[in-house]
Amino acid sequence: xxxxxxxxxxxxxxxxxxxxxxxxxxxxxxxxxxxxxxxxxxxxxxxxxxxxxxxxxxxxxxxxxxxxxxxxxxxxxxxxxxxxxxxxxxxxxxxxxxxxxxxxxxxxxxxxxxxxxxxxxxxxxxxxxxxxxxxxxxxxxxxxxxxxxxxxxxxxxxxxxxxxxxxxxxxxxxxxxxxxxxxxxxxxxxxxxxxxxxxxxxxxxxxxxxxxxxxxxxxxxxxxxxxxxxxxxxxxxxxxxxxxxxxxxxxxxxxxxxxxxxxxx
Numbered sequence: 001x002x003x004x005x006x007x008x009x010x011x012x013x014x015x016x017x018x019x020x021x022x023x024x025x026x027x028x029x030x031x032x033x034x035x036x037x038x039x040x041x042x043x044x045x046x047x048x049x050x051x052x053x054x055x056x057x058x059x060x061x062x063x064x065x066x067x068x069x070x071x072x073x074x075x076x077x078x079x080x081x082x083x084x085x086x087x088x089x090x091x092x093x094x095x096x097x098x099x100x101x102x103x104x105x106x107x108x109x110x111x112x113x114x115x116x117x118x119x120x121x122x123x124x125x126x127x128x129x130x131x132x133x134x135x136x137x138x139x140x141x142x143x144x145x146x147x148x149x150x151x152x153x154x155x156x157x158x159x160x161x162x163x164x165x166x167x168x169x170x171x172x173x174x175x176x177x178x179x180x181x182x183x184x185x186x187x188x189x190x191x192x193x194x195x196x197x198x199x200x201x202x203x204x205x206x207x208x209x210x211x212x213x214x215x216x217x218x219x220x221x222x223x224x225x226x227x228x229x230x231x232x233x234x235x236x237x238x239x240x241x242x243x244x245x246x247x248x249x250x251x252x253x254x255x256x257x258x259x260x261x262x263x264x265x
Contacts (some may be wrong), residue, residue, distance in 0.1 A: 011254040013089045015247055020082040021104040022243035023075060026236060028073045033232045035063045040211075040228070044221065047175045064225060068232075108249035196238035203231040 041061040047053045087097035210227035213219040 007254060007258050009089060010258070011250055014085065014250045015090060016082055016086045017099075018243065018246040018250070019038050020079060020086060020099060021102075022239060022246075023079045024101045024240050027072065027075045027079065027101075027103050027241065029232065030068060033228070034065065034068045034072060035067055036228060037061060040221075041065055041225065043215070046114060052217075053221070060221060064228075071197070105122065108246045109253070111249070111252060196234065196241050199234045200231070200238050203234040207231045234250060 041058070044053060044057050044061050048058050049054060083097065083099055084094040086099065089096040207224075207230075208228040210219060210224045214221060214224040
């Protein structure tokens with residue numbers, strides 16, 4: 001029970017901390033967006049005073065600035081909530097606890113290939129169930145059997161180990177083991193992150209081009225605002241994918257009982 005509670009608290013601390021760091025990056029992105037809209041607003045106001053654009057153009061940009069500033073305030077509140085939750089989880093008073101904002105770098109721990117299924121015995125719930133079953137066996141004089149077959153849970157590249165097929169051959173044909181072995185069990189969100197990175201690069205390039213064309217009077221303000229909104233949205237989605245990678249990794253480590261090396265418990 002103590003081990004289970006400790007593992008639960010540790011995983012909650014890690015997930016809350018990573019969520020807080022994701023919010024820090026998201027706040028930074030929103031601040032950059034506010035600054036970009038502010039630059040567009042100053043340009044639009046200058047062109048309005050010169051009679052090159054209508055007042056409606058100025059009002060549009062002011063609306064975007066105000067809306068983005070509101071998003072920044074909402075993120076400030078969410079960060080404060082996560083910071084307070086983290087303080088409670090580690091036994092600190094929220095009023096006396098603060099986490100400085102830093103650039104979120106690095107990558108989540110890499111889950112190695114070839115993890116043995118015996119790792120599952122470390123899970124507090126599995127361990128408790130195994131102990132109860134062994135006690136029941138002893139009472140009826142049944143010899144202890146090998147509870148976990150010798151196989152690997154993972155293979156290289158995040159795919160299921162081929163050894164899993166042997167485990168299910170006798171009764172799991174309906175499960176479609178062949179399909180299972182062709183799908184990644186855990187890739188840490190790498191495929192989705194790759195797609196989001198391409199989207200961010202394309203959206204960023206579109207914003208640069210639209211800004212240049214707008215400054216030269218070749219496109220309307222609406223095209224520039226659409227490009228900025230698209231870039232901001234793609235950047236935030238990419239950040240959310242990264243945050244999901246960390247959360248999924250913590251969840252998998254928790255499912256494995258907290259670690260995967262033979263010396264950790």
